[in-house]
Amino acid sequence: MMSERTVLLLITITATAWLAGCSGAGPKPVQPATPEQQAQLLDRFKALEGEWTMPDEKGVPQLAAVFKVTSAGFAVREVMFPGTPHEMTNMYHMDGQSLVMTHYCAIGNQPRMRATSAQGNRVEFGPDSITNFLPTHEGYMGSVVVEFKNDNEVTYFWKHLNREGKSDAAHDPAFVLTRRR
Numbered sequence: 127m128m129s130e131r132t133v134l135l136l137i138t139i140t141a142t143a144w145l146a147g148c149s150g151a152g153p154k155p156v157q158p159a160t161p162e163q164q165a166q167l168l169d170r171f172k173a174l175e176g177e178w179t180m181p182d183e184k185g186v187p188q189l190a191a192v193f194k195v196t197s198a199g200f201a202v203r204e205v206m207f208p209g210t211p212h213e214m215t216n217m218y219h220m221d222g223q224s225l226v227m228t229h230y231c232a233i234g235n236q237p238r239m240r241a242t243s244a245q246g247n248r249v250e251f252g253p254d255s256i257t258n259f260l261p262t263h264e265g266y267m268g269s270v271v272v273e274f275k276n277d278n279e280v281t282y283f284w285k286h287l288n289r290e291g292k293s294d295a296a297h298d299p300a301f302v303l304t305r306r307r
Contacts, residue, residue, distance in 0.1 A: 127193060127220060129272055139224040140302065144146055146166050146290050146303030148243050156221060156222025157222050157223055157225070158171075158221070158223070159220050159222065163215070163223050164220070166244045166249075167220065167224075167225035167241055167244055167249065168202065168218060168219070168220050168225055168259075170249065170274060171193070171202040171225075171279070172195050172199070172202055174193040174204075174280065175193045175194060175195050175304060176192070176193060176306065177189060177191075177305075177306040177307050178192070178193070178280070178303040178305055179195050179303065180301055180302060180303055180305060185261060187304065189208060189250050189306070189307075190206065190207060190303055191205065191206050191207075191208075191269070191303055192205045192208050193196075194205075194206070196233065197219075199262065200219060200220070201217060201218060201219040202217070202218040202219075203216075203217055204216040204217075204218070211232075211234065212232045213232040214229065214230055214231055214232050215229075216228070216229050216230070217230070217242075221240070224240050224241060225240070225241040225244070225249070225251075226238060226239070226240050226241075226254065227239045227240075227270070229270075230268065231267060233266075234258055234260065234263070235256055235257065235258045235259045235260065235263055235266050236256065236257045236296040237253065237255075237256045237266045237267050237268060238254045238255045238256065238257070239251035239252060239253060239254055239267075239268070239269060239270065240252060240254040241254075243267055244294070246270055246296050247273055247274045247275070248272065248274070249271070249272045249274075250269070250270075250271045250272075251269055251270045251271070251272075252268075252269050253268045253269060253287070254289070256295045263289075264286055264288065264289060265286050265287050265288045265289060265294055265297065266286070267285070267286060267287075268283055268285055268291065269284075269285040269287075270282055270283065270284050271283040271285075274293055277305070278304060279302065279303065279305070280293045280302075280303050281300060281301065281302045282299075282300065282301045282303070283300050284296070284297060284298055284299050284301075285298055286302070299307075
């Protein structure tokens, strides 16, 4: 049985949490993206919808990514290396006037990156935050540059960061994807 003191403490904590939730300290609205920002950012990733290949070590094209517009057009889901043990997911969505990408990594952490630049045929993402960064993780994907060559070719230049947030160039993959259909 709980003592009266424990019950009173639980009631106090519950009431405080409930009142804090009612205080109007909810989410802060953001300014919506302009049509130009939408076109330069999320719409570019929407245009990738479909299947993309990448050559394997023998040069044979293999399915490397599947892009799907989802959530009533407000998000894009990319599945990297579908059906393999290293399958990963990237989610792209607008946060007001900024494009955000969350990388659900095969090692179990989830780096969140925010577009820092979108000029010409490039969108650059820099680190924003990371969840589930465990003591056993040596690093994480901290940034990526996406280069849109044309409607049928896109290159990803990933930047791996070590535990201290410094570049780990030995683990910086580049993926050249070609549209399959």
